[in-house]
Amino acid sequence: MPKKVDREAKKEKILRAAMKIFARQGIAETKMETVAEKAGIAKGTVYEYFKSKDELLQMAFNYLIVHMNSLVRQRMAEFQEPEEKLKAGFLAYVDIESLNLNDVAQILPDLWSYGIRQKENDGDMAFDMNLIYVQYRELLGGALRKGMENGIFGQIDARAASSALMAAGDGFYLQWMADRKNFNLKKSAETFIELFMRGIKTR
Amino acid sequence: MPKKVDREAKKEKILRAAMKIFARQGIAETKMETVAEKAGIAKGTVYEYFKSKDELLQMAFNYLIVHMNSLVRQRMAEFQEPEEKLKAGFLAYVDIESLNLNDVAQILPDLWSYGIRQKENDGDMAFDMNLIYVQYRELLGGALRKGMENGIFGQIDARAASSALMAAGDGFYLQWMADRKNFNLKKSAETFIELFMRGIKTR
Amino acid sequence: MPKKVDREAKKEKILRAAMKIFARQGIAETKMETVAEKAGIAKGTVYEYFKSKDELLQMAFNYLIVHMNSLVRQRMAEFQEPEEKLKAGFLAYVDIESLNLNDVAQILPDLWSYGIRQKENDGDMAFDMNLIYVQYRELLGGALRKGMENGIFGQIDARAASSALMAAGDGFYLQWMADRKNFNLKKSAETFIELFMRGIKTR
Amino acid sequence: MPKKVDREAKKEKILRAAMKIFARQGIAETKMETVAEKAGIAKGTVYEYFKSKDELLQMAFNYLIVHMNSLVRQRMAEFQEPEEKLKAGFLAYVDIESLNLNDVAQILPDLWSYGIRQKENDGDMAFDMNLIYVQYRELLGGALRKGMENGIFGQIDARAASSALMAAGDGFYLQWMADRKNFNLKKSAETFIELFMRGIKTR
DNA sequence: GATGAATGAGCATTCATTCAT
DNA sequence: GATGAATGAATGCTCATTCAT
Numbered sequence: 001m002p003k004k005v006d007r008e009a010k011k012e013k014i015l016r017a018a019m020k021i022f023a024r025q026g027i028a029e030t031k032m033e034t035v036a037e038k039a040g041i042a043k044g045t046v047y048e049y050f051k052s053k054d055e056l057l058q059m060a061f062n063y064l065i066v067h068m069n070s071l072v073r074q075r076m077a078e079f080q081e082p083e084e085k086l087k088a089g090f091l092a093y094v095d096i097e098s099l100n101l102n103d104v105a106q107i108l109p110d111l112w113s114y115g116i117r118q119k120e121n122d123g124d125m126a127f128d129m130n131l132i133y134v135q136y137r138e139l140l141g142g143a144l145r146k147g148m149e150n151g152i153f154g155q156i157d158a159r160a161a162s163s164a165l166m167a168a169g170d171g172f173y174l175q176w177m178a179d180r181k182n183f184n185l186k187k188s189a190e191t192f193i194e195l196f197m198r199g200i201k202t203r
Numbered sequence: 204m205p206k207k208v209d210r211e212a213k214k215e216k217i218l219r220a221a222m223k224i225f226a227r228q229g230i231a232e233t234k235m236e237t238v239a240e241k242a243g244i245a246k247g248t249v250y251e252y253f254k255s256k257d258e259l260l261q262m263a264f265n266y267l268i269v270h271m272n273s274l275v276r277q278r279m280a281e282f283q284e285p286e287e288k289l290k291a292g293f294l295a296y297v298d299i300e301s302l303n304l305n306d307v308a309q310i311l312p313d314l315w316s317y318g319i320r321q322k323e324n325d326g327d328m329a330f331d332m333n334l335i336y337v338q339y340r341e342l343l344g345g346a347l348r349k350g351m352e353n354g355i356f357g358q359i360d361a362r363a364a365s366s367a368l369m370a371a372g373d374g375f376y377l378q379w380m381a382d383r384k385n386f387n388l389k390k391s392a393e394t395f396i397e398l399f400m401r402g403i404k405t406r
Numbered sequence: 407m408p409k410k411v412d413r414e415a416k417k418e419k420i421l422r423a424a425m426k427i428f429a430r431q432g433i434a435e436t437k438m439e440t441v442a443e444k445a446g447i448a449k450g451t452v453y454e455y456f457k458s459k460d461e462l463l464q465m466a467f468n469y470l471i472v473h474m475n476s477l478v479r480q481r482m483a484e485f486q487e488p489e490e491k492l493k494a495g496f497l498a499y500v501d502i503e504s505l506n507l508n509d510v511a512q513i514l515p516d517l518w519s520y521g522i523r524q525k526e527n528d529g530d531m532a533f534d535m536n537l538i539y540v541q542y543r544e545l546l547g548g549a550l551r552k553g554m555e556n557g558i559f560g561q562i563d564a565r566a567a568s569s570a571l572m573a574a575g576d577g578f579y580l581q582w583m584a585d586r587k588n589f590n591l592k593k594s595a596e597t598f599i600e601l602f603m604r605g606i607k608t609r
Numbered sequence: 610m611p612k613k614v615d616r617e618a619k620k621e622k623i624l625r626a627a628m629k630i631f632a633r634q635g636i637a638e639t640k641m642e643t644v645a646e647k648a649g650i651a652k653g654t655v656y657e658y659f660k661s662k663d664e665l666l667q668m669a670f671n672y673l674i675v676h677m678n679s680l681v682r683q684r685m686a687e688f689q690e691p692e693e694k695l696k697a698g699f700l701a702y703v704d705i706e707s708l709n710l711n712d713v714a715q716i717l718p719d720l721w722s723y724g725i726r727q728k729e730n731d732g733d734m735a736f737d738m739n740l741i742y743v744q745y746r747e748l749l750g751g752a753l754r755k756g757m758e759n760g761i762f763g764q765i766d767a768r769a770a771s772s773a774l775m776a777a778g779d780g781f782y783l784q785w786m787a788d789r790k791n792f793n794l795k796k797s798a799e800t801f802i803e804l805f806m807r808g809i810k811t812r
Numbered sequence: 813g814a815t816g817a818a819t820g821a822g823c824a825t826t827c828a829t830t831c832a833t
Numbered sequence: 834g835a836t837g838a839a840t841g842a843a844t845g846c847t848c849a850t851t852c853a854t
Contacts, residue, residue, distance in 0.1 A: 007817095026320050028231030032845060042819045047846065109316040116309055116380045117229050129381035157394060163386075164395045167374025174373050175366055177319045178332035183366075191360060192367045199402030235828060245836045247830085256828065432726050434637030438849060448815045450851085459849065515722040522715055522786045523635050535787035563800060569784055569792075570801045576783050577776025583725045584738035589772075597766060598773045605808030616838095641824060651840045653826080662824070 011049045014039045019060045023107040027057060027114065058127065061111055065132055067099050072139060082147035083201075086165075087193050089140050093169045094189045106177055108170075137162040144200075153200045161200060168192055214252045217242045222263045226310040230260065230317065261330065264314055268335055270302055275342060285350030286404075289368075290396050292343050296372045297392045309380055311373075340365040347403075356403045364403065371395055417455045420445045425466045429513040433463065433520065464533065467517055471538055473505050478545060488553030489607075492571075493599050495546050499575045500595045512583055514576075543568040550606075559606045567606065574598055620658045623648045628669045632716040636666060636723065667736065670720055674741055676708050681748060691756030692810075695774075696802050698749050702778045703798045715786055717779075746771040753809075762809045770809065777801055 017039035021030045032053055036043045050056045075092035079085045092098075096105050115129035140162035147153035169189070176185040220242035224233045235256055239246045253259045278295035282288045295301075299308050318332035343365035350356035372392070379388040423445035427436045438459055442449045456462045481498035485491045498504075502511050521535035546568035553559035575595070582591040626648035630639045641662055645652045659665045684701035688694045701707075705714050724738035749771035756762035778798070785794040 010817095024320075026231075026316055028229075031843090043845095044820060044847080045818055048817070053845070106316075106319055109312045109319065112377060112380075113229055113309075113312040113316060116312065129377075133378055133381060156398070160391055160394045161398070163375070163378060163391055164371060164398070167371045167378060167391075167395075168367060169370075169374065170377050171370025171373040172366070174315060174332075175336055175370060177315075178336060188363055188366055188370075191363045192370075195359070195364070195367070195399070195402045199398045234826090246828095247836055247838095248834080250829070251834065432637075432722055434635075437847090449849095450815050450817095451813080453850070454813065512722075512725055515718045515725065518783060518786075519635055519715075519718040519722060522718065523633075535783075539784055539787060562804070566797055566800045567804070569781070569797055570777060570804070573778075573780025573784060573797075573801075574773060574776045576780040577778065578772070580721060580738075580779050581742055581772060581776060583721075584742060594769055594772055594776075597769045598776075601765070601770070601773070601808045602804070605804045619838095640822090652824095653840055653842095654838075656825070657838065 007049070014041070014046055014049050015056070015059055015063060018056045019063065019101075019104045019107055022057070022060060022110065023104045027107075027110045057111075057114065060107065061115070061127060064101070064104075064107070064111070067101070068093070069132075069135060071095065071099060072136070076139065076143065081152075082143045082150060083152055083197065085143040086140060086147065087197065089143060090165050090169065090193045091186075091189055093136065093166065094172055094185060096173070096185075105173065108173060109177070133163070133166060136166050140165055147200075151202060154202045156200050165193075165196065168196075210252075213244075217244070217249060217252050218259070218262055218266060221259045222266070222304075222307045222310060225260070225263060225313065226307045230310075230313045260314075260317065263310065264318070264330060267304070267307075267310070267314070270304070271296070272335075272338060274298065274302060275339070279342065279346065284355075285346045285353060286355055286400065288346040289343060289350065290400065292346060293368050293372065293396045294389075294392055296339065296369065297375055297388060299376070299388075308376065311376060312380070336366070336369060339369050343368055350403075354405060357405045359403050368396075368399065371399075413455075416447075420447070420452060420455055421462070421465055421469060424462045425469065425507075425510045425513060428463070428466060428516065429510045433513075433516045463517075463520065466513065467521070467533060470507070470510075470513070470517070473507070474499070475538075475541060477501065477505060478542070482545065482549065488549045488556060488558055489603065491549040492546060492553065493603070495549060496571050496575065496599050497592075497595055499542065499572065500578055500591060502579070502591075511579065514579060515583070539569070539572060542572050546571055553606075557608060560608045562606050571599075571602065574602075616658070623650070623655055623658050624665070624668055624672060627665045628672070628710075628713045628716055631666070631669060631719065632713045636716075636719045666720075666723065669716065670724070670736060673710070673713075673716070673720070676710070677702070678741075678744060680704065680708060681745070685748065685752065690761075691752045691759060692761055692806065694752040695749060695756065696806065698752060699774050699778065699802045700795075700798055702745065702775065703781055703794060705782070705794075714782065717782060718786070742772070742775060745775050749774055756809075760811060763811045765809050774802075774805065777805075 014035070018030070018035045021035050021038055025034070030053075032046055033043045035056070036046050039046070046056075050059065072089055072092045075088045075095075076085050079088050096102060112129065115127045118127035137159060141158040144153060144156070144158040144161055148155060148158070172185055172188050172192070175188075176183045217238065221233070221238045224237050224241055228237070233256075235249055236246045238259070239249050242249070249259075253262065275292050275295040278291045278298075279288050282291050299305060315332065318330045321330035340362060344361040347356060347359070347361040347364055351358060351361070375388055375391050375395070378391075379386045420441065424436070424441045427440050427444055431440070436459075438452055439449045441462070442452050445452070452462075456465065478495050478498040481494040481501075482491050485494050502508060518535065521533045524533035543565055547564040550559060550562070550564040550567055554561060554564070578591055578594050578598070581594075582589045623644070627639070627644045630644050630647055634643070639662075641655055642652045644665070645655050648655070655665075659668065681698050681701040684697040684704075685694050688697050705711060721738065724736045727736035746768060750767040753762060753765070753767040753770055757764060757767070781794055781797050781801070784797075785792045
């Protein structure tokens with residue numbers, strides 16, 4: 001019998017290693033060999049788990065999507081009030097720390113580039129950035145609409161408002177990455193969501 | 204002097220060509236030869252004007268910075284009232300169309316990646332993303348502070364507020380690039396700035 | 407002893423599988439893993455029976471030699487008359503069908519290449535193409551000489567004549583492989599041997 | 610202005626180098642770098658002239674076809690009598706020496722393999738072995754039919770006879786390659802064609 | 813014996829850059 | 834200045850072989 005290996009665990013280990021290198025060096029500059037080293041295995045072994053560099057990339061993309069999405073849902077579920085729900089959702093969107101993906105955050109702009117291009121060239125749905133936005137708009141929009149029904153929020157365009165929240169979230173990420181030491185991601189987000197809600201609340 | 208002008212013109216032509224290819228194919232996938240073709244010259248000639256692919260990149264980065272900055276300044280200068288100034292500044296930030304850089308927008312995420320990484324690795328200031336943010340914070344912050352002095356805006360953290368505006372701007376770009384056909388960049392920005400200003404204005 | 411038999415049977419099974427794949431995909435393009443799959447075993451197991459891909463190749467070579475040789479001998483033994491013997495030998499040489507090696511025939515040119523090169527480089531006798539020719543020349547030459555003694559065949563160079571027969575046989579193979587559908591191997595061979603014998607028979 | 614280079618000449622130089630290496634080492638074992646070295650250039654330069662190893666192969670194939678074909682035509686044109694024409698054609702078919710391709714001959718079995726496989730897999734016409742046979746059948750068949758009309762040759766199947774001649778030619782090659790030192794290709798061919806013509810000539 | 817996970821040497825190909833003309 | 838031929842370092846990926854279980 002061959003060595004018994006938890007293939008799923010190993011696969012995730014490689015993926016994690018890859019994400020770190022992607023983040024640190026950029027996708028194009030990432031060598032498969034470096035990924036292997038980081039994962040503590042030989043070059044060839046990576047290919048036992050992932051067909052190609054591209055597949056590794058796709059998986060990284062998915063990994064982030066899934067985990068971020070799940071965090072947002074979970075945090076929103078903790079609250080009943082639309083106001084709190086919305087706030088929790090937005091803050092979770094930006095709470096990369098809780099995902100233990102601190103050193104992986106920088107992969108985002110690369111994935112954005114990749115996602116945008118992929119779509120334009122291949123129409124490859126596996127990488128559709130927009131899908132993410134659609135999902136989040138749904139999530140945040142739900143809270144917004146509830147708030148409007150309850151009369152807590154004024155009549156606003158829920159789609160536009162959720163888009164704005166996501167936009168701010170992404171933008172804050174960017175500024176944080178541009179200057180991690182001095183830019184306080186969490187605080188900026190909190191300040192913003194307060195301001196934002198003041199803007200949409202009745203009263 | 205005509206010599207000099209010609210040289211500058213040709214250099215810009217190459218730069219423009221490069222930006223288009225960078226945008227369309229991504230930086231890593233862009234071949235110097237393709238740039239040359241697009242610029243209507245021979246491969247070797249690119250090197251008469253730019254030392255390396257990296258310099259071409261730096262120049263592209265600068266080109267965008269300078270032009271966007273100048274547009275924002277100019278638009279803000281057209282108004283006196285802090286409220287209008289702020290609005291004009293934000294909308295200009297997002298008005299890529301006026302820069303005739305429509306087909307170049309997609310270069311942004313790539314430049315973001317590059318800028319972030321450059322800083323972390325080389326500490327290369329030529330690519331400091333943060334510089335841009337500092338500049339814009341200055342610009343928008345000026346209008347905000349003026350408004351607070353005038354009692355138009357409530358007492359808020361000007362730095363945080365400008366950051367939020369830039370964040371939203373960048374984020375809107377992203378959503379627009381992810382789905383150009385259905386996402387209305389201009390309208391989203393306008394809706395947002397109204398909402399935002401409602402949040403900071405004194406009654 | 408059943409152990410021994412099983413082992414031999416399995417070995418042949420693998421060899422047969424290998425030959426099929428060699429024939430279908432070419433030697434260089436044949437992966438050990440594919441061979442294993444075809445044989446219904448795991449990759450590593452192939453190595454329990456064959457030291458290396460090269461050994462597999464050698465064995466395939468031998469397998470063909472031995473089986474073809476044996477067929478030719480057997481068919482020739484069925485006749486007494488030199489004329490019939492010669493004809494039977496030539497037709498057997500070309501009767502790949504009877505060897506149940508129809509789908510393996512295409513391996514021949516590969517083995518020829520291999521054999522020729524092997525000799526020039528390593529002087530490896532295990533692969534000596536020429537050995538085959540020497541054997542067949544012996545076999546066919548025997549019938550020819552007998553025929554000359556009997557006065558059935560004119561005085562000819564037996565070596566040259568057997569060479570010619572083998573040459574034609576190999577060549578017909580080639581044409582058949584190049585166009586299996588339209589080239590009738592058997593008929594071509596029969597027509598040829600008649601013609602050939604007319605050339606060497608005394609009136 | 611760039612270095613002036615006779616691209617066609619250089620291309621042929623590379624092709625010749627490649628053919629030599631293909632012949633000596635076998636196609637699969639041939640490294641592009643070795644080809645480059647043999648041609649006295651750098652690895653990358655090969656790719657300036659040939660898109661890929663496969664293209665190099667195709668070109669080698671064509672090169673042989675064209676040159677062999679032209680030699681045969683030329684030699685046959687030197688004679689009027691069908692008998693001489695046929696003999697000249699056959700001997701030219703086998704006269705690799707006159708093509709200055711002595712050290713390239715061994716490439717043939719590899720090309721045969723390749724050609725046969727190519728056809729079965731891709732249906733790639735660029736490599737159709739059969740095309741060659743069709744051409745030669747035409748050429749030799751012409752002389753045969755003329756001879757039959759003239760009553761020099763008996764009524765035989767021209768197609769079958771030309772096939773047989775080509776078969777013998779290819780087969781002699783093979784034996785010669787298997788044992789260059791002892792096998793006299795030219796003499797074998799001459800002996801054979803005499804014998805063959807004796808078989809088809811009317812008394 | 814059998815397995816299949818792991819390995820790493822090996823190779824085709826790309827492309828930024830150089831430089832002779 | 835402009836050109837494009839030449840270069841060779843760099844890299845993704847393959848696959849024969851090994852070996853722990």
